[in-house]
Structure formats: structure tokens, C-alpha cells
Amino acid sequence: MREVAIVAFGQSDHVPDSAAVSEVEMLMPVLNDVLGRAALKAGEIDFVCSGSSDYLAGRAFSFTMALDGVGAWPPVAESHVEMDGAWALYEAWVKLLTGEADTALVYSYGKSSPGDLREVLTRQLDPYYMAPLWPDSVALAALQAQALLDAGVTDERALAGVAARSRTDAAANPHAQLRGEHPMGEHVVAPLRRGDCPPIGDGAAAVLLAAGDSARRLCDRPAWIRGIDHRIEAHALGVRDLTDSPSTRLAAERAGAFERPVDTAELHAPFTSQEIVLRRALRLGDEVTINPSGGALAANPMMAAGLIRLGEAAARIQRGASRRALAHATSGPCLQQNLVAVLEGE
Amino acid sequence: MTTGTLSAPLVVEFPFTRSLGPVQSAFLTGLRERTVLGVRTTDGTVLVPPVEYDPATAEELRELVQVAETGTVTTWAWNPRPTGKHPLGRPFAWVLVRLDGAGSSLLHVLDAPSAAAVSTGMRVRVRWAAERTGAITDIACFEPYDGAPGDAPEEHSGDFADAVSLVTLPARLDYTYSPGRAQTAHLRALAERRIVGERCPECRKVYVPPRGACPTCGVPTGERVEVGPKGTVTTYCVVNIKAKGLDIEVPYVYAHIALDGAGLALHGRLAGIPYDQVRMGMRVEPVWKEGQRWPDHYRPAGEPDADYDTYKELV
Numbered sequence: 001m002r003e004v005a006i007v008a009f010g011q012s013d014h015v016p017d018s019a020a021v022s023e024v025e026m027l028m029p030v031l032n033d034v035l036g037r038a039a040l041k042a043g044e045i046d047f048v049c050s051g052s053s054d055y056l057a058g059r060a061f062s063f064t065m066a067l068d069g070v071g072a073w074p075p076v077a078e079s080h081v082e083m084d085g086a087w088a089l090y091e092a093w094v095k096l097l098t099g100e101a102d103t104a105l106v107y108s109y110g111k112s113s114p115g116d117l118r119e120v121l122t123r124q125l126d127p128y129y130m131a132p133l134w135p136d137s138v139a140l141a142a143l144q145a146q147a148l149l150d151a152g153v154t155d156e157r158a159l160a161g162v163a164a165r166s167r168t169d170a171a172a173n174p175h176a177q178l179r180g181e182h183p184m185g186e187h188v189v190a191p192l193r194r195g196d197c198p199p200i201g202d203g204a205a206a207v208l209l210a211a212g213d214s215a216r217r218l219c220d221r222p223a224w225i226r227g228i229d230h231r232i233e234a235h236a237l238g239v240r241d242l243t244d245s246p247s248t249r250l251a252a253e254r255a256g257a258f259e260r261p262v263d264t265a266e267l268h269a270p271f272t273s274q275e276i277v278l279r280r281a282l283r284l285g286d287e288v289t290i291n292p293s294g295g296a297l298a299a300n301p302m303m304a305a306g307l308i309r310l311g312e313a314a315a316r317i318q319r320g321a322s323r324r325a326l327a328h329a330t331s332g333p334c335l336q337q338n339l340v341a342v343l344e345g346e
Numbered sequence: 347m348t349t350g351t352l353s354a355p356l357v358v359e360f361p362f363t364r365s366l367g368p369v370q371s372a373f374l375t376g377l378r379e380r381t382v383l384g385v386r387t388t389d390g391t392v393l394v395p396p397v398e399y400d401p402a403t404a405e406e407l408r409e410l411v412q413v414a415e416t417g418t419v420t421t422w423a424w425n426p427r428p429t430g431k432h433p434l435g436r437p438f439a440w441v442l443v444r445l446d447g448a449g450s451s452l453l454h455v456l457d458a459p460s461a462a463a464v465s466t467g468m469r470v471r472v473r474w475a476a477e478r479t480g481a482i483t484d485i486a487c488f489e490p491y492d493g494a495p496g497d498a499p500e501e502h503s504g505d506f507a508d509a510v511s512l513v514t515l516p517a518r519l520d521y522t523y524s525p526g527r528a529q530t531a532h533l534r535a536l537a538e539r540r541i542v543g544e545r546c547p548e549c550r551k552v553y554v555p556p557r558g559a560c561p562t563c564g565v566p567t568g569e570r571v572e573v574g575p576k577g578t579v580t581t582y583c584v585v586n587i588k589a590k591g592l593d594i595e596v597p598y599v600y601a602h603i604a605l606d607g608a609g610l611a612l613h614g615r616l617a618g619i620p621y622d623q624v625r626m627g628m629r630v631e632p633v634w635k636e637g638q639r640w641p642d643h644y645r646p647a648g649e650p651d652a653d654y655d656t657y658k659e660l661v
Binding site: 019020021022023024025028029031032041042043055057058059065067068069070071072073074113114115116119120123127128129130131132133134135136139140142143144145146147150187189190191192234236237238239242 | 364370374395426526562
């Protein structure tokens with residue numbers, strides 16, 4: 001099997017409101033940053049794959065506008081997923097494995113500020129039984145958090161600890177939206193307090209993938225993808241055990257995460273309670289550094305926050321701060337769908 | 347000139363009409379008739395609400411079962427701020443409820459005076475909506491209940507008179523749309539009856555209207571360039587079908603017009619000349635109308651036609 005690595009990663013600053021720029025204007029500096037790191041130009045990439053959702057900004061076919069940013073004319077080999085960019089990365093990884101491409105540019109972006117994100121996300125739910133009730137993303141996460149509290153798996157203090165650690169770590173992350181200690185605040189939907197929830201904001205991220213010798217040529221220290229897999233659970237919340245994440249565990253197994261210990265994990269846990277679920281499913285002990293970037297609790301641009309986990313893990317390997325890192329991305333209510341990748345240095 | 351980014355309200359409404367299929371039709375019609383149905387899975391578990399395929403084995407499920415209107419809260423969350431779209435207009439609890447006889451939980455809301463009155467394991471029952479149409483909202487909400495458990499589940503044919511087979515599910519999302527830097531500048535100039543594009547720093551092409559990036563070079567555009575007002579017809583068509591709600595007599599001409607200085611053609615209506623006299627290469631100018639923020643149409647500029655070589659790259 002071909003070896004594929006992340007050779008460059010870039011992201012925007014994540015902000016509450018990016019009204020001054022369009023999607024492509026928000027994205028362009030990130031794309032130029034990533035291409036610049038590998039001394040490549042748009043048009044020199046074999047495959048482009050992006051992740052975004054038109055529902056966020058209420059703008060139909062916004063991804064075709066964003067394509068202007070990669071120099072789509074003359075025609076490029078391109079694909080798009082209506083998912084987090086982590087799944088666009090998965091598609092690009094498969095494309096590189098086929099041998100049809102040596103390099104791939106993966107990007108994703110989310111502009112949540114034009115709409116009411118909590119309401120927008122209800123539209124991804126089952127349209128017959130759930131969506132007519134308008135159960136928002138915080139409400140569904142709160143049902144999961146209460147199930148964890150009832151099961152004695154965690155308590156409010158432990159959740160506050162996750163929030164504090166994430167935002168304290170984010171103080172060193174210039175791109176993060178919430179940096180430094182924040183009060184837990186009042187209940188948004190009990191038992192979740194303001195501090196248990198991610199900030200709502202706009203942002204973009206991009207990752208450059210390369211295979212084999214191309215990766216070594218483009219980067220001094222490629223972050224090799226040793227394994228990557230994604231799994232999904234039933235859509236109906238009422239048939240799932242919300243205190244566990246069997247899809248994460250299975251994806252991790254298939255990605256080889258349990259073969260040897262990792263030293264770092266970038267977990268896409270938008271809510272404090274979800275980090276508890278993921279740590280258990282992934283059997284991550286206290287010796288593993290969790291979300292040194294601050295994670296999704298510090299910046300959660302929709303459609304990009306999962307890709308950022310892969311990028312942050314890779315960047316840590318490239319800096320020499322990690323030898324073997326796990327990166328995770330999630331999608332859907334209460335950790336419905338999960339992707340796990342294992343990255344290593346040379 | 348005004349500065350700052352433009353923005354405007356944008357409402358997106360999508361009243362999807364969806365077909366239900368046999369299982370969902372029986373469940374939603376059942377709610378209309380104050381009957382809660384589940385479906386039995388391959389291993390004998392009763393799922394409420396019912397699904398068409400077994401979540402574990404993917405086998406087709408058709409064996410319907412009537413369950414009780416009473417049940418137990420398996421988890422809950424207190425929502426202090428209803429939005430107006432929620433089933434209840436006062437603070438309420440989101441709940442997953444396992445109805446007596448069911449092996450899975452149903453998402454709905456619980457009417458309770460405060461969070462202190464709600465707990466996992468508490469007993470609840472359905473409060474039916476006064477008017478029922480065959481929708482999940484036929485259950486108005488759940489309410490606390492301290493009576494006896496409901497009857498044991500019974501097989502049910504799923505047959506009802508006037509079964510609901512299609513549902514229309516309206517949804518509305520409200521946005522505040524902002525067009526970004528390049529298009530804001532374009533729109534502000536239009537308000538002054540000027541047409542402004544942006545030039546690519548690499549290939550020098552001028553994009554009108556500008557989108558902020560050059561799709562050939564993949565770089566940001568920034569240098570603002572005023573184009574026109576006159577332009578050249580690069581190609582056109584004759585429209586013979588009257589558009590709904592458009593007060594323009596057919597036939598009329600719709601044309602691609604390359605404004606002087608622009609690197610691509612934009613479209614506009616041509617008037618002030620019989621439709622069968624319009625030509626490629628014709629020189630035209632915009633006609634602005636009071637109160638309109640873009641050219642109403644273009645008309646002949648009274649200049650000799652442009653030579654084909656001057657606009658062939660823009661056709």
C-alpha cells in the first residue's frame with residue numbers, strides 16, 4: 001500500500017463573525033498559506049477535495065464559489081463532501097492510494113454567523129420524528145451529558161475541568177476563538193453550561209496530502225497516516241447507548257490505534273461531556289496529551305473543526321512534539337459518526 | 347461613500363413533501379388516532395418510533411406492535427429558553443422516553459414546572475394534541491404520571507382508514523446575508539450607477555461582478571477597476587416565453603455584454619431595437635431607471651459595430 005502523509009496544514013483565525021469577507025475571501029489566505037509551505041502553486045495539485053455545507057450561511061452552491069480559490073479553470077480534478085473536511089481528507093487519502101494522484105489539497109470552511117447555528121443543525125435530523133420538534137445541537141448533547149451523569153461516568157466538576165484545560169491550552173493557539181480561562185456560566189440546556197459548549201464561529205482550514213517520495217520532497221518531516229477509518233451509528237438517538245461510542249472504538253481499531261500507545265490525541269469533542277465518552281472509547285489514559293490546541297471547545301468552525309484535529313496532530317509531529325498521534329473527527333448528533341486516524345513521524 | 351460591509355435579511359424556506367412508506371405511515375397515522383405503534387426487530391425488541399430496517403441487521407421490518415401511552419424517562423435535559431419553534435412555549439425538558447412495552451426511546455418534550463421536577467426514571471404519559479394530522483407533534487408533549495403501567499404490547503395490523511402517506515414538513519431558517527468584501531464594493535458602486543470589477547494581479551483579467559478571487563490563478567483579486575459604461579454584445583438569444591411575474595413583452599433579447607475594460611461578459615436584456623436587428627458586435631449602453639439599483643436594460647449606443655477580433659476571446 002502507498003504511504004500517504006500530511007505535509008502541510010493551515011487555518012484561519014476563528015472568529016464569531018466574518019461578515020466582512022465572503023467564503024472564498026475567508027478561505028484564500030489559508031490556501032495560499034498551505035501551498036506556500038510546500039512551495040506549490042494552485043494548479044500544481046493533482047486532486048482537490050473540500051467539505052462544507054450550504055445550510056450554514058444559507059447560500060446555495062457556495063462550494064462552487066469557493067472553488068475559485070483553487071484556480072479551478074482550466075478544469076481541475078475536484079470533489080466535495082457535504083461533511084466535515086476530515087471526510088474530504090479521507091476521500092483524498094483513498095485517491096492517493098489508487099495511484100491516480102500524488103498530491104491532494106483538502107480544505108473546508110464554515111460560516112455559521114449568518115444563521116442561527118443551533119436551529120440550522122436541526123435540519124440534519126430525521127425529518128419525520130425529530131426535525132419537527134426542533135431539538136437543537138446543545139439539547140441533544142445535553143441529553144447525552146445527563147445520561148453520563150446518571151451512569152456515574154462523570155460529574156459537573158470533571159466537565160468543568162475539561163473546559164478549563166481546553167481553554168487554558170488554547171491560550172498558546174493564536175487561531176483559537178476562546179483563549180484562556182472562561183467562566184462556566186449558566187445552563188444553556190441543563191446539565192450543559194455555557195462553558196461546556198463550543199464557541200460558535202466562522203473559520204477555514206486546509207491540509208496538503210502527498211504520497212511517498214512526493215511527501216518527502218515537499219516536507220522535511222511528513223506526518224504519515226498509518227491508518228484511518230470512519231464508522232457510523234444508527235440515526236435514532238433512542239436506540240443508541242449515549243454513554244458509549246462503539247463507532248469511535250471500531251474506527252480506532254481499524255486504524256490501528258490500539259496496536260501501540262499514542263502520546264497525543266486531538267479529539268473533536270465539541271462538548272465537554274463528549275471528550276469523556278471519546279477518552280473511554282479510545283482508552284486514553286492520563287499519560288496522553290489531549291487537545292493541546294484547545295480542541296473544539298476553543299474553536300469549532302463547522303465543517304472544519306474535524307479537519308483541524310488532523311492538521312493539529314500532524315503539525316505536532318512535524319514540530320517534533322509528538323511521535324505517534326491520534327486524530328479524531330465527528331459528525332451528527334451525540335457523536336453519531338466518527339473518524340479516527342493515526343499519524344506518525346518517519 | 348458609505349463604508350462597512352453590506353448585509354440584508356435572508357429567509358430560506360423549504361416545505362418538503364415527503365412520502366412515508368408503510369412503517370412511518372402506520373406510526374404517524376396511528377398518532378392521529380391516539381395509538382402508538384412500534385416495530386418488532388429480528389431479535390424481538392420493539393422499537394418506538396419504528397424504523398423500516400433493523401438498525402443491527404438491516405433486515406426489512408414490518409411487524410407492528412401497539413405499545414402503551416405511558417413510559418419512563420431514560421435521560422432528559424432542561425431547556426430554559428423555548429424558541430417559538432419548539433413544541434412548548436414555556437421552559438420544558440427534552441426527554442428520551444421508553445414507552446411501556448418498547449425497547450428503545452422516543453425523543454420528545456416533557457411539560458414540567460421546573461428542572462427540579464424532572465429526573466431520569468420518572469414516569470410519564472402522552473398528552474395528545476387537540477388537533478392531530480398524522481405528525482410527531484400529534485403528541486403535544488409528555489406529562490408526569492403516577493398511575494399504573496400501560497397494557498402489554500399487542501400485535502397491530504397498522505391498517506387505518508385514510509392513512510397518511512405524504513407529509514408536508516415546513517421549515518424556515520432566518521439568516522443575515524453579507525456578500526463579502528469584493529461584492530460589497532461592487533454593490534455600493536452600482537448604487538452610484540457605476541460598474542466596478544476587480545483585476546487579477548497575475549493574469550490581469552478584470553472580473554465583473556467580482557467574487558474576490560481569480561478562478562484561473564487561484565489568487566485574491568484586489569485592484570478595483572471601473573468598467574463600461576458601454577459594451578459590446580458578444581452573443582444573444584431571443585426569448586419567446588413570458589416569464590412568470592415579469593412584466594416584459596415577448597419576444598425580447600437577452601444578451602451577453604462585455605463592458606469596455608471587463609475580462610468577461612455579463613448578461614442583460616437588450617431593448618430599444620427590434621429583436622431581429624440585434625447583432626453580435628453591437629455596441630450598447632446601460633439604461634438606469636429611478637429606484638433600481640442595477641441597469642434595467644441595455645440599448646444601442648449608436649456606434650459602429652465592434653470588429654469580431656476585439657471581443658472573440660470573450661464570447
